[in-house]
Amino acid sequence: MIDKVTAEQCALCGSCRNACPVDAISFDKKHLDFRYPRIDTDRCIGCNRCEKVCPVLKPVSGSAEGFPIAYVARNRDDGIRRISTSGGLFHALASRVLAEGGCICGAVLDGQFRARHIVSDSPDDLRRMMGSKYAQSDMGLCYREIRDRLTEGRTVLFSGCPCQVAGLRAYLGREYPQLILVELICHGIPSAEMLQAYISMREKQYGAKLCRLEFRNKDKGWHRSSVRMEFGNGKVYHVPITEDAYMNGFLNSYMLKPCCYDCHFRNFSAGCDLALGDFWGIETMPTWHDDNIGTSAVLVNTEKGKAILEQLPLDKQPCLLEEIIRFNRNLVCSALPHPQREAFYACAEAKGYEAAIRQFLEYSAAHRARSRLRYRVRCLWYAIRGKEKPFY
Known part of the structure; x- marks a missing residue:
């Protein structure tokens, strides 16, 4: 079954859910608030189709x-x-x-x-x-x-x-x-x-x-x-x-x-x-x-x-x-x-x-002020160099 793939490996791509012929897979098992595949073992028929379409495996x-x-x-x-x-x-x-x-x-x-x-x-x-x-x-x-x-x-x-x-x-x-x-x-x-x-x-x-x-x-x-x-x-x-x-x-x-x-x-x-x-x-x-x-x-x-x-x-x-x-x-x-x-x-x-x-x-007011100052300095640099627009 697809539970061979750990949470650290699973890409959450959904191929296993789409491939399951009995719709035994849902994405509702949470880890760090990401939704991972969960297998309904009562419905699973053991066809291993989920493993065959897993791009990690x-x-x-x-x-x-x-x-x-x-x-x-x-x-x-x-x-x-x-x-x-x-x-x-x-x-x-x-x-x-x-x-x-x-x-x-x-x-x-x-x-x-x-x-x-x-x-x-x-x-x-x-x-x-x-x-x-x-x-x-x-x-x-x-x-x-x-x-x-x-x-x-x-x-x-x-x-x-x-x-x-x-x-x-x-x-x-x-x-x-x-x-x-x-x-x-x-x-x-x-x-x-x-x-x-x-x-x-x-x-x-x-x-x-x-x-x-x-x-x-x-x-x-x-x-x-x-x-x-x-x-x-x-x-x-x-x-x-x-x-x-x-x-x-x-x-x-x-x-x-x-x-x-x-x-x-x-x-x-x-x-x-x-x-x-x-x-x-x-x-x-x-x-x-x-x-x-x-x-x-x-x-x-x-x-x-x-x-x-x-x-x-x-x-x-x-x-x-x-x-x-x-x-x-x-x-x-x-x-x-x-x-x-x-x-x-x-x-x-x-x-x-x-x-x-x-x-x-959340950024502090000081960080936001520094960010805007850097942007204005780069605007000035562009003006001096004759370019049209600033970058970050």
């Missing part, structure tokens, strides 16, 4: 010879880029798939601000899938839905973290020419419960229910991405990600799922067609104009991915793989746990997550 193949190929790219529609996390590449891909009668699968936030993957052929759902979610996504039974759409002969675009791409490939057990796999450059995944605790804390602070959440708002530019929360009473919380408590916990690796600290799916081993992320460090490339709206790092991992990228209406140019890895170390290295991670969880267990967030993650 049965690793899938990775990059082919000659790949990955690196590019810097962006959507030609500035309006799309402004509402995208980085350069609007996912929108370009998904729009093409939908226009050709295909389906898309990605993470959305539901009415309770919980992330979950859905399969859809609606442009309205494309808008919901755009933007980073920074929380564990409930995969549900979307792998089954994808298999059904593929069996019908429809094109499917799947977007997820490397472990989710590997989980889907392991579940399907074969290659489909009309399946497009997009991997997001991943730092790690916080728990859904952590996000709920953070939202509850802000709702108490602002005296109303949360109505809208953006983790990477670009009102102040891509290089000054902000967390923006709109509440029912009209109040707005809007601070740079470098000053936000939740993003502190994420970026400094306090609260990632245990397997993220020893990721099995780095080094392009999940077998995606394309990998997408922010092209941090773009200001160091003299041949690319950084307009501070958003630029994507693109890694082509298969011939299929190469052909797809060539068909998209993008501004792009090849670059060195090392130029992307330099500012996206999690492509090749696992995240390192914060030295106070255990103390953070001990506090959370004793006093609750809101108390732990306030004690360990």
Whole structure:
């Protein structure tokens, strides 16, 4: 049974649940507030299908010879880029798939601000899938839905973290020419419960229910991405990600799922067609104009991915793989746990997550002042150098 995989190894990809022929697996066993698979032993028939589709127990193949190929790219529609996390590449891909009668699968936030993957052929759902979610996504039974759409002969675009791409490939057990796999450059995944605790804390602070959440708002530019929360009473919380408590916990690796600290799916081993992320460090490339709206790092991992990228209406140019890895170390290295991670969880267990967030993650006024001063100094540096926009 799938319980051979420990909590420190399990990627929470959901392939076991989707593969179980008697639906004996649910994700409701908690460890550090992450939801792990639990087997109903009364229903289990011992077929071991869950083990056969586990990408941890049965690793899938990775990059082919000659790949990955690196590019810097962006959507030609500035309006799309402004509402995208980085350069609007996912929108370009998904729009093409939908226009050709295909389906898309990605993470959305539901009415309770919980992330979950859905399969859809609606442009309205494309808008919901755009933007980073920074929380564990409930995969549900979307792998089954994808298999059904593929069996019908429809094109499917799947977007997820490397472990989710590997989980889907392991579940399907074969290659489909009309399946497009997009991997997001991943730092790690916080728990859904952590996000709920953070939202509850802000709702108490602002005296109303949360109505809208953006983790990477670009009102102040891509290089000054902000967390923006709109509440029912009209109040707005809007601070740079470098000053936000939740993003502190994420970026400094306090609260990632245990397997993220020893990721099995780095080094392009999940077998995606394309990998997408922010092209941090773009200001160091003299041949690319950084307009501070958003630029994507693109890694082509298969011939299929190469052909797809060539068909998209993008501004792009090849670059060195090392130029992307330099500012996206999690492509090749696992995240390192914060030295106070255990103390953070001990506090959370004793006093609750809101108390732990306030004690360990909430930035002081002095830190926020220093952050803004550094930003202004860099603005001045850019002005002196004749560049247009600052970076962090």
